[in-house]
Amino acid sequence: MKHASLKYDVRTNKGLKKALIVYGGAPEHHPKEIADILSGLLREEFFFVQISTTLDSFIMAETQKDVDLIVLIWTRGEISQKQLNALLSLVHSGAGFVGIHASVGAFRSEINYHSLIGGQFLSHPGGVNTTYKVFILDKCHPITRGIQDFTVTTEKYYMLIDPAIHVVAATCFRNVMMPVVWTKYYGKGRVFYNSLGHTLDIVCMPQVLRIMRNGMIWAARKR
Structure with a gap:
């Protein structure tokens, strides 16, 4: 990843968007390794990236109000009301939010x-x-444009879903189409969720990496 080793200073690189990646929870989902992969993708797209292992990062980011994208890689766990309110406020005011795999169960x-x-x-x-x-349902969406249907061997998530989401990709449970990738809006913020990501080999599939990259770019605050 050609820009992964570069250190950007957001104070002197004002054209860079700022991304905050927060990871934690159960270690079986390789949160640190996935955070490293996603931070590399973002740096290739000229984001200034901060990686954190504490949910208090939402509170600190909310006081600064300069984050453009929040990526959450988290399994189970608990979040305080202060932490949650800070996260909700950031996204509602325009920061993008990305949830990966088990974050939908956190x-x-x-x-x-x-x-x-x-x-x-x-x-x-x-x-x-x-x-x-995985069936690409919206082939014209910026997240999936040019990506064809593909096959995975991994966890298959059955979920309760908000009817307000826009399903970009889905799979089938007998007669039920279940979302795999979706988008939605929360106030002024864009939300992108991708259920794929249980193991590193799935994350590193070309189609999944492309969806992750495109989804993070799509969700980031628009200036």
């Missing part, structure tokens, strides 16, 4: 968080090694 008792992300994880029937097809 903070399960927080209805306002799931209103932000657009859904909640229920189960993954078939375990972690289910082979299924």
Whole structure:
């Protein structure tokens, strides 16, 4: 990744957008490694990237009000009302929000968080090694333009979903089409969620990397 090693100073590179990646929760989803991959993609797109392991980062970012994109890689866990309110305020005022894989199952008792992300994880029937097809439903969307249907072998998420989401890609549970990739709006902020990301080999698939890159760019605050 050609720009991954560069250190940008947002004070002297005013044209750069600022991204905050926050990761944590259960280690089986390789949150640190995925954070490193996504930060590399963002740096290639000339973002100034900060990586954090604490949800208090939302509070600090809310006081500064200069973050353009928030990426959450988090499994289960709890979030305080102060942390959650800061996150909601940032996105509502225009910061983009990206949720990866198990982040749709994080903070399960927080209805306002799931209103932000657009859904909640229920189960993954078939375990972690289910082979299924991802259908690109919106082939004209900037996130999936040029990407064809593809097959993965990984967890297959069954979720409760907000009817306000725009489903970009989906899979099939018998007669039910279940979203895999979606977008929505939260106030002035754009929200992008991708359920793929249980293992590093899935994250590193060319189609998934492209969806991740495009989704983060699409969600980032528009200047």
